[in-house]
Amino acid sequence: MSDSTMTDEVIAFDDEFLSQLEGQMSVERIASEAPPIIEIENMGCVYGKKRALEGVTLDIPRDRITAFIGPSGCGKSTALRCLNRMNDDIPSFKMDGRITIEGQDIHGRQVNLTALRRAVGMVFQQPNPFPMSIYDNIALAVKEQRGRVARAELDTIVEGSLEQASLWTEVKDSLKDSAFSLSGGQQQRLCIARALAVTPGVIMLDEPCASLDPISTAKIEELLLALSAEYTIIIVTHNLAQAHRISDQVAFFLMGKLVEVGETRAVFESPRYEETGNYITGRFG
Amino acid sequence: MNLTSVSRRTQLSSAVGHTLSWLAALAVAGVCFFIVGYLVYQGLHSVSVAFLTTDPSPSLAENAGGGVRIPIVGSALLVGLSMLVAFPLAIATAVYLAEYMDETKLLTRTVRIGLEVLASVPSVVFGMFGLALFTLPAFAFLSSSGAQDASSAFGRSFFVAAIVMGIHVLPFVIKVSEEAIRSVPIAHRQGAAALGITKWRAIRKVILPAAGPGVATGVILGMGLVAGDTAIVWLTLGGTMTMATDQWWRPDQLLTVMRGTGSTLTTFIYFNSPAGDGNSPQLAFGAALVLILLVLALNFLAVLIARVQTNTGR
Amino acid sequence: MASDEIVVDPGGIAGLAAPGASARESRQAIDVCAPDRKDAEWLVKPLLLAAALFSGLVVTVLIGFVFWRAWPLWHAQGITFLTTSGWDQQLEDAWNSGGRTFGVLPLLVGTLLTTLGAVLVALIIGLGCAVFLAELAPGWLRRPFETIVQLMAGIPSVVFGLVGLAVVVPYIADHLVPANSGDVVTEIPLDGSCLLAAIIVLSFMILPFFVTVAVDALRSVPRSYMDGGLALGMTRWRAITRIQIPSATPGLVAGIVLAASRAIGEAIAMSMVAGALAFIPTMQHGPLYMLLEPVRTMASAIVDTGADAADVPAISAALFGLASVLLTFSLLLSLSARWAFGYFSRRMNIVSSRRV
Numbered sequence: 001m002s003d004s005t006m007t008d009e010v011i012a013f014d015d016e017f018l019s020q021l022e023g024q025m026s027v028e029r030i031a032s033e034a035p036p037i038i039e040i041e042n043m044g045c046v047y048g049k050k051r052a053l054e055g056v057t058l059d060i061p062r063d064r065i066t067a068f069i070g071p072s073g074c075g076k077s078t079a080l081r082c083l084n085r086m087n088d089d090i091p092s093f094k095m096d097g098r099i100t101i102e103g104q105d106i107h108g109r110q111v112n113l114t115a116l117r118r119a120v121g122m123v124f125q126q127p128n129p130f131p132m133s134i135y136d137n138i139a140l141a142v143k144e145q146r147g148r149v150a151r152a153e154l155d156t157i158v159e160g161s162l163e164q165a166s167l168w169t170e171v172k173d174s175l176k177d178s179a180f181s182l183s184g185g186q187q188q189r190l191c192i193a194r195a196l197a198v199t200p201g202v203i204m205l206d207e208p209c210a211s212l213d214p215i216s217t218a219k220i221e222e223l224l225l226a227l228s229a230e231y232t233i234i235i236v237t238h239n240l241a242q243a244h245r246i247s248d249q250v251a252f253f254l255m256g257k258l259v260e261v262g263e264t265r266a267v268f269e270s271p272r273y274e275e276t277g278n279y280i281t282g283r284f285g
Numbered sequence: 286m287n288l289t290s291v292s293r294r295t296q297l298s299s300a301v302g303h304t305l306s307w308l309a310a311l312a313v314a315g316v317c318f319f320i321v322g323y324l325v326y327q328g329l330h331s332v333s334v335a336f337l338t339t340d341p342s343p344s345l346a347e348n349a350g351g352g353v354r355i356p357i358v359g360s361a362l363l364v365g366l367s368m369l370v371a372f373p374l375a376i377a378t379a380v381y382l383a384e385y386m387d388e389t390k391l392l393t394r395t396v397r398i399g400l401e402v403l404a405s406v407p408s409v410v411f412g413m414f415g416l417a418l419f420t421l422p423a424f425a426f427l428s429s430s431g432a433q434d435a436s437s438a439f440g441r442s443f444f445v446a447a448i449v450m451g452i453h454v455l456p457f458v459i460k461v462s463e464e465a466i467r468s469v470p471i472a473h474r475q476g477a478a479a480l481g482i483t484k485w486r487a488i489r490k491v492i493l494p495a496a497g498p499g500v501a502t503g504v505i506l507g508m509g510l511v512a513g514d515t516a517i518v519w520l521t522l523g524g525t526m527t528m529a530t531d532q533w534w535r536p537d538q539l540l541t542v543m544r545g546t547g548s549t550l551t552t553f554i555y556f557n558s559p560a561g562d563g564n565s566p567q568l569a570f571g572a573a574l575v576l577i578l579l580v581l582a583l584n585f586l587a588v589l590i591a592r593v594q595t596n597t598g599r
Numbered sequence: 600m601a602s603d604e605i606v607v608d609p610g611g612i613a614g615l616a617a618p619g620a621s622a623r624e625s626r627q628a629i630d631v632c633a634p635d636r637k638d639a640e641w642l643v644k645p646l647l648l649a650a651a652l653f654s655g656l657v658v659t660v661l662i663g664f665v666f667w668r669a670w671p672l673w674h675a676q677g678i679t680f681l682t683t684s685g686w687d688q689q690l691e692d693a694w695n696s697g698g699r700t701f702g703v704l705p706l707l708v709g710t711l712l713t714t715l716g717a718v719l720v721a722l723i724i725g726l727g728c729a730v731f732l733a734e735l736a737p738g739w740l741r742r743p744f745e746t747i748v749q750l751m752a753g754i755p756s757v758v759f760g761l762v763g764l765a766v767v768v769p770y771i772a773d774h775l776v777p778a779n780s781g782d783v784v785t786e787i788p789l790d791g792s793c794l795l796a797a798i799i800v801l802s803f804m805i806l807p808f809f810v811t812v813a814v815d816a817l818r819s820v821p822r823s824y825m826d827g828g829l830a831l832g833m834t835r836w837r838a839i840t841r842i843q844i845p846s847a848t849p850g851l852v853a854g855i856v857l858a859a860s861r862a863i864g865e866a867i868a869m870s871m872v873a874g875a876l877a878f879i880p881t882m883q884h885g886p887l888y889m890l891l892e893p894v895r896t897m898a899s900a901i902v903d904t905g906a907d908a909a910d911v912p913a914i915s916a917a918l919f920g921l922a923s924v925l926l927t928f929s930l931l932l933s934l935s936a937r938w939a940f941g942y943f944s945r946r947m948n949i950v951s952s953r954r955v
Contacts, residue, residue: 086830091738104288112291118832119286128823131846131947140841141831147294178947191827198831201286295834302836306735309727310744313810316803317751320762327765377650385644386651396655403658405933406926407864409898410665413922416915417664452657459654485643513755515867519902554757559764560792560871566765573758580753588746 037062037202037232038083043097045082047090052078056097056258058251060202065224065233067243067264070253071284076236079253080204083234084120085113101202118145121195123205127187129179129194134171137179137190138162138197145198157197165193166223185216189223202232210238221246240280244268252276321581324574331571353572356553360512360579362443362542363450363522363549367511368504370451371458376493376500378455379462384488404456412520415449416441419521443543446521453517454507461506465499466492502587509583512576515551522546550576665926669919676700680920681707686877686895690904693913701917705877707924709894712880713869714862716798721806721858726844726851728806729813734839752807760871763800768792768872776891783884787876787893794880795890797873801865805858812857816850817843849943853936860932864925866898873899897921 036059044054053075060066068076078087085106087093099106106116130137138158142149149157158175162168167189171182179190188208195203205224209217224233225246237243243250244264251261252275260267260276271277278284339352378396386393419441469492477487493500523546548556550572555561557569672680683702693699732744772791780789820843828838844851874893877900882889895903901918 084830086826089829101288102286106288110289112289114291114295114832114834115288116832117830119288122830124823124826124830126823128821128827130824130827130842144295144831144833144837144841194827194831291832295837299834299836302840303735306727306731309724310731310736312724313728313751313803313806314744314747317747317754320754320758323762323766324758374650374654377647378654381644381647381651385647396651399655399658402930402933403654403661405860405929406658406661407860407866407898407929409864409866409901410922410926410929411661413668413901413919414661414664417668417919418660452661455654455657509753513753513757515755515757516898516902519867551755551757554761555867555871558757558761558871560760569761570765573761576755577758580755581750584750584753 034062036060037102039098039100040079040083041098041100043079043082043095043099045078045087045093045095048092051256053082053256058258058261060232060234061249062232063228063230064248065228065235065246066249066251067247068234068236068251068253069238069240069243069279070259071279072238073255074253075256076251076253077206080122080206080234080236083202083204084117084122086117086122088113118198119200120202120204121198121200123188123191123195123203123208125207125210127184127191127211129182129187129190132179133176134179134182134190135175138194141194141197161193161197162190164196164227165189166219166226167193183216185212185219188212188216188220192220192223196227200231202234203227205233205235207236207238209242217242240282252279254279321577324570324577327567328570328572328574331567332574336571337575353550353553353568353575356548356550356572357575359443359522359547359553360549360551360576362547363447363518364508364511366443366447366543367450367454368508370448371455371507372504374451375455375458375462375503378459379466379500380488380493382459383463383466384484384492400456400459403452404460406453408453408514408516409520411449411453412517415445415517415521419445419448441521441523441546443522443545443547446518449517449521450511450514453514454510457510458503458507461503462496462500465496465503468499469495498590498593502590505583505587505590509580509587512549512583513551513580515555518549518552519555522548522552550579662926662930665919665922669916669923672701672916672920673923681924684877684879686900689917690914693911693917697913699913701920703877703897703900703917703921703924705879706895706897706900706921708879709873709877710863710896710898712794712894713797713801713873713896714859716794717801717805717862718855718859720798720802721809722855724802725806725809725813725854725858728810729817730839730844732810732814733817734835734843748807748810751803752811754804756804756865756867757871759800759804760868763796763868763872764792767796767799771796771891775887777887780888780891783888787878789888789891789893792872792874792893793891794873794894797869797894797896798890800868800872801862804865804868805861808861809854809858812854813847813851816847816854819850820846846947848947849940852943853940856932856936856939860929860936863928863932864898866896866902869896869899870902875903897925 038060040056040058040060043056045052056079068079070076081087082095083099083101083106087095095107101116101120104111130140132140135158138161139154142154142157159168159172162171167186170186171177171190174181179187182190192203192205192208209220212220221242224235227233228248235243235247247264249261250264250267252259252267252271254275260271260273262272267276268280271280336352337357338354382393382396386396473491473495474487477491482490525546525548554569554572554576557565557572559566680701680703682704683700684704685702686705689701693701728748732741732748736744768791770791771793772789775795776789776791777783824842824846825838828842829835833841873895875895876893877895878893880889880892880894898921901921904914904918
């Protein structure tokens with residue numbers, strides 16, 4: 001595979017973002033010295049008789065953006081949902097292997113499901129704000145977590161979350177309006193704000209821009225880059241260019257197995273496995 | 286990150302909520318089983334072959350003897366006659382609504398609203414309507430006029446009750462039939478069109494047979510509604526323990542019986558309950574057991590037909 | 600086929616949330632058929648049309664007749680029919696000596712009290728059941744429980760009345776009526792047939808109707824709302840109460856209205872357990888006594904008076920007067936169910952005038 005031609009194409013396609021990335025990226029940033037925040041060891045899972053994932057071992061680095069990529073049905077979304085145990089609600093689901101977050105096994109006895117899901121937040125493919133006002137979407141999340149909260153403090157948290165999600169200036173005068181009055185991209189940013197309001201450490205996004213137009217997508221990518229300074233971000237995406245644009249580490253899934261994982265630039269420029277290369281160059285999708 | 290602790294309040298409210306929900310479900314199931322069980326408990330020793338085949342013996346003495354043969358026959362007559370009234374109307378209306386009617390026209394909306402309003406009218410009002418309508422002299426032929434009075438008909442008879450009852454269950458049967466017709470797969474209709482069959486032929490030979498089980502379910506459930514109603518029967522049929530003639534089983538007497546009064550299981554129970562004048566609770570319980578078994582059987586039959594339909598994929 | 604909902608929902612409220620779109624395309628296919636030929640078949644469409652018209656318009660005949668027979672009463676008395684009391688005595692007077700005035704205020708109050716009480720109880724227990732059926736029931740329990748609810752909808756009202764009379768009324772008389780009640784409430788003996796018995800029996804009668812509609816409403820809340828809540832760390836129950844139930848409000852309100860219209864018209868069971876007197880329960884001796892006092896509803900008064908008494912023209916007019924009031928109530932409820940559904944649906948999807 002011709003590395004240089006692929007790199008040229010990528011540069012031509014993503015001019016503005018690549019320059020932004022080059023400004024931010026440095027060798028130290030990629031080779032983080034801190035221990036990984038999430039460690040997945042030999043994880044596999046089944047839905048009833050159907051095996052969805054097998055032998056997945058990978059580390060998620062702290063405060064970086066990790067992208068899960070792969071063709072449809074490869075298991076990347078399933079892997080994501082294992083991390084906050086959303087799959088537990090499905091009766092026929094079983095997981096083997098181990099997932100630890102900050103050293104704690106998420107299936108351990110002391111780990112509380114509710115606490116886990118607040119620490120590991122999730123944003124879905126279709127924006128799913130609650131059928132309430134913009135303010136209440138975030139307020140409900142906070143009140144669920146903390147019980148009674150003084151109105152002033154609630155206002156502060158709402159404003160802070162919306163600021164972090166780059167939505168505050170657009171909605172600050174219409175907080176009482178229904179969340180459905182926002183555009184798709186704004187609703188998605190509202191969902192991100194809502195996830196941020198419960199002070200997570202990890203934010204997971206499952207193809208968050210799949211239903212959005214390019215401009216909204218760009219805004220969200222910008223947002224994620226900014227957030228990655230404070231939060232660990234895992235994003236499942238179908239969009240290879242997006243993965244290349246914003247992620248630090250990329251994990252390539254294929255038919256339930258983790259084929260390759262590594263630093264984004266390295267994997268894209270010189271993948272170790274043929275399948276990875278084929279997928280990235282679009283020989284199959 | 287905090288992975289281990291969560292406010293106790295949340296967990297407590299969750300547990301309480303789940304428990305309350307289960308309790309509510311238990312309460313409902315409990316009441317249902319209790320009702321059936323209590324009827325069995327109280328009524329079982331009354332029910333026997335003799336009970337089912339003897340006529341009630343009207344008497345002022347408490348717990349007079351006798352059986353429920355006349356009420357059973359009365360119920361059967363009423364159910365049969367009502368469905369005779371309701372079914373043709375219902376199926377015709379359902380076919381029209383499903384196949385010929387244009388949803389945007391005012392006429393359609395009028396018919397639909399009319400049916401919806403009809404469905405919301407209480408039984409008692411239907412009963413009063415029956416009295417209002419069928420005491421008009423024009424309808425004297427439907428009921429034997431006890432007073433021999435030209436200015437008004439007696440207004441109470443099996444005919445009257447059946448007509449009113451038929452109209453009462455009409456919206457229900459229409460709704461079920463229409464749904465059954467509408468859910469006939471599109472493939473049937475396309476096949477008929479491809480063969481050049483005219484619309485009515487297609488309906489008659491293809492659609493209606495395919496919708497058969499669904500419509501049958503509606504009819505059976507409608508029968509259950511008729512069998513279980515008391516208010517309409519009480520007002521339009523009265524609660525007499527005897528039929529118009531002693532020899533009601535003779536076919537040539539059918540018309541006389543239809544034009545006369547009688548009772549059904551429901552009015553029999555009402556009359557003989559501690560709240561009525563009959564004061565024969567044991568008879569009432571026996572009859573109630575028979576009635577509830579009848580209703581259960583009808584419901585069961587309907588479910589069976591629906592299941593057969595889904596299994597054969599029609 | 601959804602044979603479950605239709606048993607309890609002839610008015611189509613459950614269908615409000617889920618109209619069938621495939622029906623239309625299915626219809627279009629058959630319109631491609633050749634038109635009916637010139638022989639007897641051309642009669643078909645007009646005949647069917649006549650049937651449909653009859654079915655749709657028979658209700659106007661019904662309304663017309665009832666109000667026509669009630670007219671003499673309204674004309675003679677006007678609103679005093681509803682605002683004055685004395686039903687029991689007036690019936691006797693009319694029967695014996697030709698009295699012509701009636702006051703049904705106690706019946707009106709009785710209807711309102713029993714309906715409100717039953718609706719409240721049915722709402723609470725019914726919502727719990729609906730949540731159970733829609734969310735909490737283990738898979739194997741779901742179908743059996745649905746069948747139980749459907750069964751309950753089919754139990755005849757006279758059976759409810761009989762069991763209520765045999766079990767609930769004696770229980771109240773033996774365990775709830777204080778021993779010295781005769782001294783407190785002097786007008787009539789408290790024998791157990793009372794407002795409380797009426798509410799208990801009536802609420803279980805209307806419960807299946809509400810549960811069916813409520814389950815539909817809960818199930819039609821998009822899964823994504825719940826997922827969003829769960830992912831935020833809400834427990835299942837909190838997600839149900841804070842997201843699912845509020846989102847299902849339009850359907851729930853429609854269900855309550857449906858249950859209420861069923862409760863208002865119930866005559867037989869009320870006749871058996873609510874009491875034999877047109878009495879207005881009051882709080883003057885406290886809430887317990889209010890529940891233990893007998894009550895009579897408009898519907899039960901009609902069946903209690905009996906068809907024979909209805910031959911007396913004055914009584915007949917009064918009964919039709921009651922029927923006309925009941926009819927008006929049920930019409931209003933039926934129409935308001937639709938309106939309420941639309942109103943709450945719109946309120947939850949307010950589109951702001953400001954769009955970015």
